[in-house]
Amino acid sequence: MAEGALPGLRSLRSRSARFLLDHGAAARSGLAWEHVSSGQSPEVSGRWSAVYFDRDSYQVWQEGTSLPPFAASLHARTVVFDPPYFDLHQAPSVRGVTNWGAHDAGVPYSGRPVELTAEIHARFGAYPARDCMYDVVWPSQDRTRELGDLLVRATEVRARAACWLLKERCPDWDLGLLVAGELHSAIEALWHGIDPTHPLHSLPSAAAAADGLRNVYRATDALVADLVSAFPDANVVAFAMGGMGANRSDVASMVLLSELLYRNAFRRPLLRSKESWANAPRGIPLLDCESDWLHDVKPLISPHLTPRDLARRLIPRKVRRILRRNRYGTAPDSVGVLRLPLDWMPTRYYQPYWHAMRFFALPSFYDGRVRINLAGRESEGMISAADYDAVCDEVESLVGQCRDLRTGESVVDHVERCRGRDPLKLGPTESDLVIVWRGAALGFEHPGIGRIGPLPYRRTGGHTGPYGMAYLAGDGIAAGDYGVRSSFDVVPTIVELLGEKLPQELGGQSLQVSAQDLRG
Known part of the structure; x- marks a missing residue:
C-alpha cells in the first residue's frame, strides 16, 4: 500500500476509522x-479447534x-x-452461496434459493483454484x-460474481x-517469496512466489x-481477523511432536x-520439483509394527489389554455438519498407539496440542x-528440552495449560497443553x-x-487510527451499524463507530 500498488484499499483507508x-x-x-x-467466541461455543x-x-x-450464523437472528435482509463456517441451513432468511471457493469452508456447498448455485456455475463457472488452493x-x-495465476483469476471471478449477486440477482439487501479467501491461500503457499529472512527465499520458486502474492x-x-x-451509499467494514506471516508450526505440530511423545513412551x-x-x-x-510433501514423509513412518506387535515386544502383560483393535478409522457419519478425515496429516498415523500412551499429540493445523490420557475422561x-x-509438568519439561536441529535454540516459545479448570470436563475440541513454537523447527x-x-x-x-485490521467507512464515521481492539468486536460493530440489538451470545462489543464516539 505504501508503494502505491493498492489504490483501492489506500482510498478506503484514507476515509476509514482504522x-x-x-x-x-x-x-x-x-x-x-x-x-x-x-459471532461466538470459543468460551461461548465450546469450540477450541476444528x-x-x-x-x-x-x-x-x-x-x-x-453453530447458527449471527445473521439468523437479525431483521436485516442479508x-x-x-x-x-456460515451455515445457510440454520439461517432460513439469508440468501447467498457458501463454499463456492472458500478456504477452509467449514460448511458444504449450498445456496439459497437452491437454484442460485446452478446460476453461479452457469455464469461464472467452477472456482478456478479449487484443485490447487x-x-x-x-x-x-x-x-x-501456476498457483499464483489461478488465485489471481479466482479473485477476479469472485469480484464479478459478488457484484452480480449483490447488484442484480439479490439487490434488496x-x-x-463477502469473503475473499485468495490471500489466505496465497500467503500460506507463497510467503517465502516476499520474506528475505525465510530459509527458502533463495529457491528458484521465490521470484514466482513474490510475483504471485x-x-x-x-x-x-x-x-x-x-x-x-x-455501492457508494453503503457503509463498509473491511477486515481481517488476524495477521499472517512465516509458518512456524507445520513440521513441528504435524510430525515432530508426535514422534517425540511416541519415543518417550516406547523408547524406539x-x-x-x-x-x-x-x-x-x-x-x-x-523436495524434488514434482514431489508431494505427504508422499515423501509418509513412508518414513514405519507401518511394520501393529499395536499388538508393539505390545508383545515392549509392554508388560498386565498393560497389554489397553491395546485393543486398531481403531484407525474415518470420520463418523454426520447429518448437516461437514466432517472430514485427517488421513493426510502424519500425526494421524500415531493414533493406533494413543491408547497405550500416557500423553499424545493431537492433529493440529497450528500450535502443538497434547492430550493427557486421563483416567475418568x-x-x-x-x-x-x-x-x-505432575504429568503436565513432565510434558512441558520434555518438549522444553528440545532444541532446533538447525539453530540450536529452544523450539518452544511458551506453553498454555487449562489451569483453574477441571481437566475431567475438557471438551472434545480441547487439549490439555498448547505448545506455541519458537521459530520454524524442521527437526528436534x-x-x-x-x-x-x-x-x-x-x-x-x-x-x-x-494483528488483524479493520477499516470502517461511511456517513458519520470519523477517519483516523483508533488503536488495538478485540477481533470479536467486528460482528457487534456490524450489528450496531444495522441499527439492531446485539444478540446475547455475541462475543466482544461494538467498536463505537459514531463520529462522536470515535472523537472521544
Missing part, C-alpha cells in the same frame, strides 16, 4: 471465520460448524457470498507460478457479507475498489530418518487426576531421546502475524 485487531488465544483455534459467522477427539474410541476428525508448491517454480494482493485491491464503487522410533535430508545443506531438506485413561499436574534434538528429523517445510506461510 483499528488493529487482536484475536488473542482464540487465534490458535484456527476458527477465525466461525468466530465471524457465528479437530474433534472422541475420548471413547480415540478417533479424530475435522468438523465443520454446527446476502452472503462464500463466508466460511492447498497445494505445497515451493519445490517447483512452474507450479508456484441491508447486509452484504503481489498479484493476488492487487486483484483483491481491485475487488474492494469495485464493490465500494458499485516410529519415524525413520532419511540420509539425504539429515545431510541437507544448511540443515534445510528440500478417556475410556482407557492411564493418568489419575491426582497426577495430572532432545538430550535423552536424540535427533528427530529433519523434514522439509510444508507451507511456507502461516498465521503468525500479531
Whole structure:
C-alpha cells in the first residue's frame, strides 16, 4: 500500500476509522471465520479447534460448524457470498452461496434459493483454484507460478460474481457479507517469496512466489475498489481477523511432536530418518520439483509394527489389554455438519498407539496440542487426576528440552495449560497443553531421546502475524487510527451499524463507530 500498488484499499483507508485487531488465544483455534459467522467466541461455543477427539474410541476428525450464523437472528435482509463456517441451513432468511471457493469452508456447498448455485456455475463457472488452493508448491517454480495465476483469476471471478449477486440477482439487501479467501491461500503457499529472512527465499520458486502474492494482493485491491464503487451509499467494514506471516508450526505440530511423545513412551522410533535430508545443506531438506510433501514423509513412518506387535515386544502383560483393535478409522457419519478425515496429516498415523500412551499429540493445523490420557475422561485413561499436574509438568519439561536441529535454540516459545479448570470436563475440541513454537523447527534434538528429523517445510506461510485490521467507512464515521481492539468486536460493530440489538451470545462489543464516539 505504501508503494502505491493498492489504490483501492489506500482510498478506503484514507476515509476509514482504522483499528488493529487482536484475536488473542482464540487465534490458535484456527476458527477465525466461525468466530465471524457465528459471532461466538470459543468460551461461548465450546469450540477450541476444528479437530474433534472422541475420548471413547480415540478417533479424530475435522468438523465443520454446527453453530447458527449471527445473521439468523437479525431483521436485516442479508446476502452472503462464500463466508466460511456460515451455515445457510440454520439461517432460513439469508440468501447467498457458501463454499463456492472458500478456504477452509467449514460448511458444504449450498445456496439459497437452491437454484442460485446452478446460476453461479452457469455464469461464472467452477472456482478456478479449487484443485490447487492447498497445494505445497515451493519445490517447483512452474507450479508456484501456476498457483499464483489461478488465485489471481479466482479473485477476479469472485469480484464479478459478488457484484452480480449483490447488484442484480439479490439487490434488496441491508447486509452484504463477502469473503475473499485468495490471500489466505496465497500467503500460506507463497510467503517465502516476499520474506528475505525465510530459509527458502533463495529457491528458484521465490521470484514466482513474490510475483504471485503481489498479484493476488492487487486483484483483491481491485475487488474492494469495485464493490465500494458499485455501492457508494453503503457503509463498509473491511477486515481481517488476524495477521499472517512465516509458518512456524507445520513440521513441528504435524510430525515432530508426535514422534517425540511416541519415543518417550516406547523408547524406539516410529519415524525413520532419511540420509539425504539429515545431510541437507544448511540443515534445510528440500523436495524434488514434482514431489508431494505427504508422499515423501509418509513412508518414513514405519507401518511394520501393529499395536499388538508393539505390545508383545515392549509392554508388560498386565498393560497389554489397553491395546485393543486398531481403531484407525474415518470420520463418523454426520447429518448437516461437514466432517472430514485427517488421513493426510502424519500425526494421524500415531493414533493406533494413543491408547497405550500416557500423553499424545493431537492433529493440529497450528500450535502443538497434547492430550493427557486421563483416567475418568478417556475410556482407557492411564493418568489419575491426582497426577495430572505432575504429568503436565513432565510434558512441558520434555518438549522444553528440545532444541532446533538447525539453530540450536529452544523450539518452544511458551506453553498454555487449562489451569483453574477441571481437566475431567475438557471438551472434545480441547487439549490439555498448547505448545506455541519458537521459530520454524524442521527437526528436534532432545538430550535423552536424540535427533528427530529433519523434514522439509510444508507451507511456507502461516498465521503468525500479531494483528488483524479493520477499516470502517461511511456517513458519520470519523477517519483516523483508533488503536488495538478485540477481533470479536467486528460482528457487534456490524450489528450496531444495522441499527439492531446485539444478540446475547455475541462475543466482544461494538467498536463505537459514531463520529462522536470515535472523537472521544
